[in-house]
Amino acid sequence: MRILVTGGLGYIGSHTCIQMIEAGYHPIILDNLCNSKSSVLDRIKEVSGHRPLFIEGDVRDKRVLVDIFQQQNIDAVIHFAGLKAVGESVELPLRYYDNNVNGTLVLVSAMQEVGVKTLVFSSSATVYGDPASVPITEDFPTSATNPYGRSKLMVEECLTDFQKANPEWSITLLRYFNPVGSHPSGRLGEDPLGIPNNLMPFVSQVAIGRREFLSVFGDDYETKDGTGVRDYIHVLDLSDGHIAALKHLGKKSGLHTYNLGTGNGYSVLEMVNAFEQASGREVPYKIVERRSGDIAECWADPSKAEKDLDWKATRNLQSMTADSWRWQSNNPDGYPD
Ligand code: NAD
Ligand code: UDP
Numbered sequence: 001m002r003i004l005v006t007g008g009l010g011y012i013g014s015h016t017c018i019q020m021i022e023a024g025y026h027p028i029i030l031d032n033l034c035n036s037k038s039s040v041l042d043r044i045k046e047v048s049g050h051r052p053l054f055i056e057g058d059v060r061d062k063r064v065l066v067d068i069f070q071q072q073n074i075d076a077v078i079h080f081a082g083l084k085a086v087g088e089s090v091e092l093p094l095r096y097y098d099n100n101v102n103g104t105l106v107l108v109s110a111m112q113e114v115g116v117k118t119l120v121f122s123s124s125a126t127v128y129g130d131p132a133s134v135p136i137t138e139d140f141p142t143s144a145t146n147p148y149g150r151s152k153l154m155v156e157e158c159l160t161d162f163q164k165a166n167p168e169w170s171i172t173l174l175r176y177f178n179p180v181g182s183h184p185s186g187r188l189g190e191d192p193l194g195i196p197n198n199l200m201p202f203v204s205q206v207a208i209g210r211r212e213f214l215s216v217f218g219d220d221y222e223t224k225d226g227t228g229v230r231d232y233i234h235v236l237d238l239s240d241g242h243i244a245a246l247k248h249l250g251k252k253s254g255l256h257t258y259n260l261g262t263g264n265g266y267s268v269l270e271m272v273n274a275f276e277q278a279s280g281r282e283v284p285y286k287i288v289e290r291r292s293g294d295i296a297e298c299w300a301d302p303s304k305a306e307k308d309l310d311w312k313a314t315r316n317l318q319s320m321t322a323d324s325w326r327w328q329s330n331n332p333d334g335y336p337d
Helices: 011-022 040-048 062-072 086-091 093-114 147-165 199-208 235-249 268-279 303-309 317-330
Strands: 002-006 026-031 053-056 076-079 118-124 170-176 178-180 214-217 232-234 254-260 285-288
Touching (some): 011 026, 011 040, 011 235, 053 062, 076 093, 076 235, 086 147, 093 147, 118 235, 147 170, 147 254, 170 235, 178 199, 178 235, 178 317, 199 268, 214 268, 232 235, 232 317, 254 303, 268 317
Parallel strands (some): 002 076, 026 053, 076 118, 170 254, 178 232
């Protein structure tokens, strides 16, 4: 199968391309490089033995999309391209709605024009807002607390309406919990621009000495040790979830929604401790104020994906932290320019 992977040079997209190539799929990448580097392609080639076709372009550019569909005989699309920084989305909401919502609408309209009817969309556990309880199942109520989350929710709603009107389409909404880790080769990983927003890239940069200490956002939550609890999932398990979705649902029309998580919750301090063990480095931290908009705990009930997609996360906390450290220590400044 020939799959258009939008945002395929980013963190999750690049790992998914590797897993797809190994599983016999043929990824074709569209990325505008707003949060990635073209040298990622060399690494994909190095690790998988195959250099996917890469088109530098924007998912909001319908002409580019239609050309790709017409020239590349695409069977399905995995749509990773999007902006993901919560804080920036509060400052620049229009940028997020344009890129994430409008970008998806342009993509779907180009697919409609050429008759490609299978789409897998990168959604997020953020659509559950502050859940009333854990673990979270797919039928929990949805809400948004910031423009990033709202953009994901809006796309989910647009795609749901669209699929209802076009019942022959197969649209899968994958709600990711907290992706961490890297390819075990140490050649691919997460390479955030500027100061990392997420916990694990920040912890890695403290361990390597790029930052002095971690600020732990609050230790007075109603959780096991007072710090926030999340469902961290190895990025390769997440990647495999996309392949499982294509395999089981690619030809099955309908609107399908799945949590991709492990079902385990770890606190900030447990993650710091696990990272210290994997790296043999100390990760100094300071407890600071809660971060506004944060929730106490969030983890998935992933049983629907296991039942329908025959998928479940298999990589443990030790491999998540060891693989992150291998990437960080071998590439202290991330990918080359
Ligand atoms: P990333 O920033 O590493 O990758 C996104 C890629 O999309 C980048 O390479 C970027 O250059 C590209 N891109 C962005 N806008 C584009 C556009 N308009 N046209 C073409 N390319 C564009 O992010 P990631 O962590 O790999 O996340 C991938 C997707 O998963 C995003 O949609 C994100 O919102 C979603 N998601 C991520 C997380 C997470 O914690 N990483 C959690 C839940 C959901
Ligand atoms: N966190 C933290 N310090 C940081 C970044 C994150 O203490 O520098 C905490 C945050 O409060 C949350 C957890 O780590 O409890 C995961 O945060 P992240 O931003 O990675 O994911 P999200 O909050 O989106 O689930």
